[in-house]
Amino acid sequence: MRASFSAWSERQADRLFVLPAVVVILAFSIFPLLLSAYLSVSRFKLAAGGYEFKFIGWLNYKKLLFGSEQFHFVGRFASVPLWCWAALALLLYWVGRALLLYLRSGHTSVLGLVGRLISAVTILGIAFLFATTLGQGGQLGSAGVTILYVVVGVAIQFAIGLGLALLCAQRIHGRAFFRLVFFLPLMVTPVGIAYAFRMLADMTQGPLSPIWHGLGLGAFSWASGAWSARIVVMVGDAWQWIPFIFIVMLAAIESQSKEQLEAASIDGASFWQRFRDITWPEIAPVAATVILIRMIEAFKIIDLPNILTNGGPGIATESMTLHSFIAWRTLDLGGSSAVAYMLLFLSTVFSVSFFNLIILPMRARRQ
Amino acid sequence: MNAFKRMIWAGSLLAGGVLAAGGASAGEFDGVTINIMTFTGPQIAEPMQRRAPDFEKLTGAKVNIITVPFSDLYQKLLTDWAGGTNSIDAGVFAPQWMVDYVTPGLLEDISDRLANDKQAAQDDVAPFFREFSQKFNGKTYMITLDGDFQMVYYRTDVAEKLGKKPPKTLDDYLDFAKAANGQDWNGDGKPDYGSCISKKRNAQAYWAIISIAGGLIQTQGTSQGVFFDTKDMKPLVNNEAFATALKFYKDSTQYAPPDEINLDVGDTRKLFTSGQCALTLDWGDIGTLAIDPKESTVQDKVGAVVLPGSSKVLDRATGKLVACDAKTCPYAVDGVNHAPFAAFGGWSGGINAKADPKVKDAAYAFFSFMTGPKQSNEDVTIGRTGFNPYRLSQFQDMTLWKKAGMSEKAAKSYLGAIQDSLNSPNMVLDLRIPQNQKYEQVILDTAVARFLAGELSAEDTMKSIEDGWNETTDEIGRDEQLAAYKSTLGAQ
């Protein structure tokens, strides 16, 4: 009996090895995806003896995109200044040219074209979104705010993380110490970080309050300004995630071959020249992947805005996950799922485009 | 042996005067565990946690208090019960939410138990709580543990120095706040603020705006209602009265701490009791927090008044403000129409209908124990409990309050303001129609938060609330909601 079992398991080894992973992922991704899709086209209602779902078509989405929730999700439109139109036109030209180049490149496929079209439309759509909501009288909705956290937030984190890695890669004393210390913030729960930054950012009783007073900002509060509140959220997020970028980039810099650097150094190349000509080309693919990973995680931000400001002032710091979560709190399951699905769409288009259009070509170029 | 010991124990407790609860006898609930959910304390949770060991000694039932952030409470409890998880046996929450719990049959009807319960001493409970707050469609589902009214608190010492009277109207309030703002009132060398009102989003701010608008909108008594027109469910939020309330709300920000928009009631209470604000608008908690020597630097410097009103009120036909006269404001005092707001309705206990019968009995016994005069009379005088007076005897018996450290004058002012609110024929009831959470905590709250942040003009704010409410009403069913609204108000 025992022998036959082990013989059987040996024969089926290839299946048994992947089975647990495949089963849980199926249970927790395919099924939730489909169920969420259904919820997003239905309305939840408490009724005698429990609850019921009523099919309502795409009403939940319509509300978000064109209806009463438009301000919340998309934002409020303002008049677009002329230079914005010009920038948009330029972007359109650039995207169109890239598409054309792809069509002429000779290795065009239907899938590739469709994917690039989706990416192009999304990029243009987002550019248009920012152009129309950032102007005078306009306002960012939760979609815009989320993209802001992703694009601007991750850019800043990457710049600082890379900078720190470059510093640490120098011949310095106490590298192990710095490496450990710089890694610390990654271990703090985001909820804890949010509270810690609320304490730190308190302008009347926080540790920095003498500085604010010294600057004459005693009567100003970051929490009442849309942009200052967003900045505080991004600072908290950066504090936590810079370590991640730092640790990976440091490893990348350390693993590059030393001979070239040495030769360049002997030739009298400056630090900046060495970085630009030797280090950067070598670490660029790693950098791109790290950025991708961070972007994927950044789309999910909720803890920080939720605890720092509850999404306020107004809706200025509300991310899409928080938007969805607030809807869930009042049991608006349909609305909540619709927001979540829009988030899924955005983050998938972003990640897949980034992977296909930036990381893959980069790798292809190396080989 | 063990049971015997416990009986002796209970007996000695009885002799000592710590009364047995709800008719429960010693050891009756041995081995029973009650999971009770409420919001994160220390308020509300604290007194229950503190008294749970006594209750266990009395009856043998172990009480677990599970806390979640306030903004999650409604949904956590509802999904636990509606979803059939039933981890939670009872909850302490807002009676205002009762409708969403009663309709699917999630709350235990406790009419009979309460009627036959001497320990709970219901005759002593103020009629508003007994007859309205605890009940839904004529049946009792919850036990009030806390009385809730919003009021205005002012610093008596500041009023004296400035020569101001306690505010009667919204204009008085602003006038007082303006005069007091920027001066040092607690002697710490820093300028203090005129007014602190909690205005944080997703917190308690939406009650404040109704408190302010109430006196402008409701004039003809409680059954007129402040949220909707009882004829057609038309929201009463897009008119001159609500615009005036919004203007007041924003104007008061001028005399407030710079980060007022990010303060919830916890923050404003701390500011007020540490002497940094001259005025605030809050529930009854401030009165008792102010006498806590550990927290407060304003002992005996706090006065309370019923919510400020207005001498101009809404004419519902035109949407314009008209002057008060005998017809437009029948309940006006000195020409000022007041409409005290029973915001939230007071933390109350309700029992999961699907809990184990034995656990239900134990949960009931626990709530009965908590509301009993012996326990309640002590708890309502302690600031950190979050419990405010709701029993008639608590308003009459001054010794309670003196024992807790209040001066006679302060106690009279505090209790007077609550009683004025409680006895007002023009009291404003909180919204109790299905999904009132969505109307208030989402639509109203978001719009007002955006208004304060400067994202919306007053007109757009009102339009946005009106549209949002109409849309929700239509989604749920206008007739259904209208009927529910009228029945909660007792309107014809």
Added chain:
Amino acid sequence: MTIAIPATQAVARRKLGAMSPGTAIVVYTLLALWTLIVLFPLYWVAITSLKEPIDVSTGPYYLPFVDFQPSLHAWRYIFVDLANDTFRPYMNSVIVAFISTTLAMLAGSMAAYALARFTYKPKIGIILLFILLVALVVAAVMHWSVDWRIASASGLALFFLIGRAVAGRLRRSVGNSDILFWMISQRILPPVVAAIPIYVMFQRLGMLDTHPALILTYMTVNLPIVVWLMYDFFVGIPKDLEESAQLDGAGRFRIFFGIVLPLSKAGLAATSLLVLIMAWNEYLLALFLSTAHAQTIPLLVAAQNATRGPQWWYMSVLIIIMILPVMALALALQRFIASGLLLGAVKG
């Protein structure tokens, strides 16, 4: 701890890194500045946990004993007064984080190893059929209120009945790299999309607010990271050892558990630390899936924002006791984190 640098490299580095004093000042200043930025918030949390409420509300005070008298009241409250109400969530967190990490590591590295060593060719037809049937089951349960047990059973039966036929027709198949990409891409799925369905699923199974629900969810959420990181690690291990073991008659499972895993200690250590941190700090899914029994510690931290104002001192204590165990682990495993393991995966 020291980092072993091969001699030649060290020499090269010395030549390279000969910093002028000016550069050195700039570099060390910047490093010191960032150390301050990292440590100051943690320091502030630590001293806040020793402050009386009055010290916070009249602050800022910076130095214990110098400008305020430290007090252990918050620590007493958390450990003595709350005692069980602290330890219960804490133990929940420990149980959930450790078990889910172990399971994720196990399932994830098995899958990663398999994808690195075996060849898979699942037919596209089967996959499409599966998705279609799940969609049908969901629609049946939600829309036509069919009992979920009946719906799932019939779905499964149908799958096996017509699976073969469909596979015969749609012969195109996907390969290992597609499966790998699919697994990794699960990380893109925002938790909030899956949260409500997972909630509904566990509710139907009567598993809400239990440890297994959280463990399974965290395991799945973190599985993609494990597969991704470990895949690269396994690809990098030479096959010779395994092949000779195979010649000796060792089975696949014995090779994996007896040879491959011990060789991958560094990778396992670094990956599990990362996964553990993720599970330990997770907030949103715990908020959805737990109420009373399974409440985890991040929820407790979040809950300290009460109507009496945030209880900074209690919160700080909780944050500290949350960081300490992870920090201890990180110290112990620091060698592995620095080993450039992440790099291998990221290079792809």
